[in-house]
Amino acid sequence: MENTPKHPDSKFTSPGRGFWQKDNIKQNDWDNFRWQLKNRVNSLNELEKHLSLSMDERSGVLLSGDKLAMSITPQFFNLIDKNNPDCPIRRQVIPTIHEKSSDPDEMSDPCGEDSHMPVPGLVHRYPDRVLFLLTDRCASYCRYCTRSRVVSGAGEAHLQTDFEQAFQYLENNKNIRDVLFSGGDPLLYADSKLEKIISRIRAIDHIEFIRIGTRIPIFLPQRITPQLCDMLKKYHPLWISVHTNHPKELTTEVKSALERLADSGIPLGNQSVLLKGVNDDVLTMRTLVHKLLQCRVRPYYLYQCDLIEGSSHLRTPAAKGIEIIEGLRGHTSGYAIPQLVIDAPGGGGKVPINPEYVLEKNSKQLVIRNYEGKSFVYPEPTKAVINPLDPAALMGKEN
Ligand code: SF4
Numbered sequence: 001m002e003n004t005p006k007h008p009d010s011k012f013t014s015p016g017r018g019f020w021q022k023d024n025i026k027q028n029d030w031d032n033f034r035w036q037l038k039n040r041v042n043s044l045n046e047l048e049k050h051l052s053l054s055m056d057e058r059s060g061v062l063l064s065g066d067k068l069a070m071s072i073t074p075q076f077f078n079l080i081d082k083n084n085p086d087c088p089i090r091r092q093v094i095p096t097i098h099e100k101s102s103d104p105d106e107m108s109d110p111c112g113e114d115s116h117m118p119v120p121g122l123v124h125r126y127p128d129r130v131l132f133l134l135t136d137r138c139a140s141y142c143r144y145c146t147r148s149r150v151v152s153g154a155g156e157a158h159l160q161t162d163f164e165q166a167f168q169y170l171e172n173n174k175n176i177r178d179v180l181f182s183g184g185d186p187l188l189y190a191d192s193k194l195e196k197i198i199s200r201i202r203a204i205d206h207i208e209f210i211r212i213g214t215r216i217p218i219f220l221p222q223r224i225t226p227q228l229c230d231m232l233k234k235y236h237p238l239w240i241s242v243h244t245n246h247p248k249e250l251t252t253e254v255k256s257a258l259e260r261l262a263d264s265g266i267p268l269g270n271q272s273v274l275l276k277g278v279n280d281d282v283l284t285m286r287t288l289v290h291k292l293l294q295c296r297v298r299p300y301y302l303y304q305c306d307l308i309e310g311s312s313h314l315r316t317p318a319a320k321g322i323e324i325i326e327g328l329r330g331h332t333s334g335y336a337i338p339q340l341v342i343d344a345p346g347g348g349g350k351v352p353i354n355p356e357y358v359l360e361k362n363s364k365q366l367v368i369r370n371y372e373g374k375s376f377v378y379p380e381p382t383k384a385v386i387n388p389l390d391p392a393a394l395m396g397k398e399n
Pocket of ligand 1: 137138140141142144145146147148151183184185214215243
């Protein structure tokens with residue numbers, strides 16, 4: 001039996017008040033999502049109150065304002081290890097100067113969303129489903145955000161969703177059965193505003209399935225209030241995809257928020273982005289997916305980082321994702337294994353990438369290998385398939 005090493009963040013813990021320990025904040029305020037939003041760390045001055053920045057970070061903070069704003073909720077900020085300049089949480093939310101240099105292959109819209117928008121704010125790339133961009137704001141901003149061209153309002157482009165036109169497009173296109181709300185983060189909307197949109201979509205007969213993509217349960221677990229859960233559960237089937245990258249993000253507060261959603265009957269999936277120095281090793285990913293299952297969240301996708309401008313310092317070679325899946329498959333529960341995907345540059349959609357388990361294939365057999373590298377032969381059927389309605393075949397005669 002394998003002796004599995006333990007990751008330092010394998011347990012659920014609470015960062016508590018952390019950097020805000022000395023401030024006299026009432027518990028009610030700390031637990032209030034509005035207080036958390038109002039007190040986000042979003043300037044160099046506030047950042048330097050808590051952390052000693054490297055030159056790369058300092059310049060990054062000063063220069064990132066025209067691309068993607070910096071904003072970090074106190075709840076999430078408290079996960080930063082101030083003594084570790086390579087802290088995986090820090091790498092995700094604090095800008096560095098490397099964001100200012102772009103590789104020739106990088107793009108401002110790597111997934112070609114703008115060219116697949118029949119209506120402003122509605123991306124229709126696959127036949128039966130759409131991506132509905134509700135807002136350009138998030139509780140905190142991820143430095144590798146694929147939509148950083150519009151998210152945060154700092155860049156040159158602006159999201160201008162035309163809600164009425166989008167509703168009409170959905171009403172008129174009967175082949176659309178699945179609507180994914182995203183942004184930005186839809187759960188930043190007030191309950192009543194969000195409910196108006198969800199109920200309008202739910203009233204369309206051919207829309208079978210509603211999904212919300214959100215990082216709020218991780219950045220701002222206080223937002224997952226019983227009132228929000230009560231509202232969401234009126235609109236089943238409704239699913240939520242959360243976004244976590246590192247096991248440290250799954251705190252006791254986040255676990256409770258996810259449990260509130262799961263208790264409301266909402267199936268939960270997780271999307272991770274493979275990031276250099278954050279989660280690009282098997283032990284970190286294995287710990288993350290195990291903790292997700294304990295939070296009743298099914299690991300769904302592991303994304304190769306998109307070719308977003310200024311992301312090369314965070315991107316890994318594609319082989320790294322394959323190595324991680326190889327290290328998970330067979331070594332842990334099938335439910336814990338996300339699908340590795342590359343969102344094809346320019347708008348080709350998600351393409352699944354897998355380690356190679358088929359060693360040889362012909363009309364007679366498949367030679368396959370298992371997670372231990374042992375090979376096996378699976379013979380193809382040799383006899384013609386019998387049609388039970390064909391009397392000649394039943395009598396064993398050839399046609
Ligand atoms: S939460 Fe999502 S939309 Fe917002 S910055 Fe992060 S990746 Fe982008």
